[in-house]
Amino acid sequence: MTQSQEWITRADKVIFKNYGRYPIVPAKGQGCRLWDADGTAYLDFLAGVAVNNLGHCHPRVVAALQEQAAQLIHCSNFYHIPKQIELAELLCENSFGDRVFFCNSGAEANEAAIKLVRKFSRDSYGEDHFEIITALASFHGRTIGTISATGQDKVRAGFNPIVPGFKYVPFGDIAALKNAISPNTCAVMLEPVQGEGGINIPPAGYFQEVRKVCDERNLLLILDEVQSGCGRTGKLFAYEYEGMSPDIMTLAKALAGGPPIGAMVATDRVAETFVPGSHGSTFGGNPLMCAAAVATIRTLLEEGVLENCCRMGEYLCSRLEALREKYPFIRGIRGRGLFIGMELDIPGGEIVNQAMGKGLLINCTAGKVLRFVPPLIVTREEIDEAIDILDLILKEQ
Numbered sequence: 001m002t003q004s005q006e007w008i009t010r011a012d013k014v015i016f017k018n019y020g021r022y023p024i025v026p027a028k029g030q031g032c033r034l035w036d037a038d039g040t041a042y043l044d045f046l047a048g049v050a051v052n053n054l055g056h057c058h059p060r061v062v063a064a065l066q067e068q069a070a071q072l073i074h075c076s077n078f079y080h081i082p083k084q085i086e087l088a089e090l091l092c093e094n095s096f097g098d099r100v101f102f103c104n105s106g107a108e109a110n111e112a113a114i115k116l117v118r119k120f121s122r123d124s125y126g127e128d129h130f131e132i133i134t135a136l137a138s139f140h141g142r143t144i145g146t147i148s149a150t151g152q153d154k155v156r157a158g159f160n161p162i163v164p165g166f167k168y169v170p171f172g173d174i175a176a177l178k179n180a181i182s183p184n185t186c187a188v189m190l191e192p193v194q195g196e197g198g199i200n201i202p203p204a205g206y207f208q209e210v211r212k213v214c215d216e217r218n219l220l221l222i223l224d225e226v227q228s229g230c231g232r233t234g235k236l237f238a239y240e241y242e243g244m245s246p247d248i249m250t251l252a253k254a255l256a257g258g259p260p261i262g263a264m265v266a267t268d269r270v271a272e273t274f275v276p277g278s279h280g281s282t283f284g285g286n287p288l289m290c291a292a293a294v295a296t297i298r299t300l301l302e303e304g305v306l307e308n309c310c311r312m313g314e315y316l317c318s319r320l321e322a323l324r325e326k327y328p329f330i331r332g333i334r335g336r337g338l339f340i341g342m343e344l345d346i347p348g349g350e351i352v353n354q355a356m357g358k359g360l361l362i363n364c365t366a367g368k369v370l371r372f373v374p375p376l377i378v379t380r381e382e383i384d385e386a387i388d389i390l391d392l393i394l395k396e397q
C-alpha cells in the first residue's frame, strides 16, 4: 500500500463523506506545484479553488506567518489588533470601502452582509424591508443563511425550511431584476463573475444598470467577491471592471494567500448600522491570519502579480481557444484574468480525472465547464505544460 492509499483508507473510517474527494493526498506545495504523500508531482491549476493566488507557500506569506506566530497568534476582538488595523487600511485604501469587518470564511462574510443589509434597511425604512434579490446559478456559501441566498436548488436540497426573504433572478438580466423588486426588497447580492455557476461573465453595462436601479429604489448592493476578488481577474477586485462600486463587498478565499479568513468591506454609511453587540466572531481578524493577508495584498500590489495575471490570462485563453478550434465538443472559452472556464458539450468530470492522472489539477463546475484558476504567478511554460496535457486528453474524447 502506498502512503497515499494508507491515508485514504484511514480517512474512509473517520472523515465525513460530504466531499467527492479525488484520490490524492497533497503533502507539499511550492508555487504552482503540489506533491502528494508518495512524491508524485502535480501542476496545480485549481489552486485550492482560487485560494492560493500567490502559489503554494509564497515566501512572503510564510515569513509573515512565522514572524507573527512567534509574537502573538490569537487575541480577542475585545482588544485592538494592529495587524487587523493594517489590513483594513490596505483594503480601504485600495477599494471603495471605508470600514472592514473580519471573519473566517466566505460564507461568514456573506452572513455578515445579509445581517448588515437587513438591519440597515429595517433601521432606515421599517420592519418589512428584508428581502434580498440574488442570482440563479449563484453560490454564496454553505451555512443555512447562505444556501438560502444561493440560487441553486441542489445546494438547498434536504435543508428546508431555508431562511425566508430571498428571490432569485437570471444573472445578467436587468429587466428580470427590476421586475423582482417589491416593497419588501432591501438589497441585491451578486457575484461580479459567477464562479461555481460556471464562470459566467455579466453582459457589458449590466452592473452599472444594477447600481442605478439600487440607487433609484433605495436598495443596497452587495458584491460577493469571495472567488473573484484578491487579484483573480487581474484587478484587485472584479467590480473595478464595471465602472461602479457596491455598498458592501465580501472577501475570503485568496485574501490571506492560504490561511482561512473572511472580510466584509463597506461604506461608512452602511457600516454604522453595526453597533457593539450587532455581530461578532471569535477568530475573525486573528493576528496570524491578518499578518498573512497583509503580506498577500502587499505582494499582489507590489510585485507585478496583477499584471502577470492579465498577461497569463490572455495567453491561457488564447491557448484554450486554439484547442476549441481543434475539438468541436468545446463550446466556448470565457473568463477574466485567470478566472477561466471552458464550456463543453460533454460532461467534464472524466476529463478532470484523466488530467489528474497525467499530473494536471483542474476541476469542473456546473457539470460541463472546466475551471482554470491557476496561481496568479503562473508562467508561460507552466501554461504550455498544462495545455499539452489537456490536448492529449481531449484527443481521446
Ligand SMILES: Cc1ncc(COP(=O)(O)O)c(C=O)c1O
Binding pocket: 104, 105, 106, 107, 108, 110, 139, 140, 141, 142, 191, 195, 196, 224, 225, 226, 227, 228, 252, 253
Ligand atoms: C462566490 C462565493 N461566495 C462564497 C463562497 C463560500 O466561501 P467559503 O467556502 O469560504 O465559506 C464561495 C466558495 O466557493 C464562493 O465561490
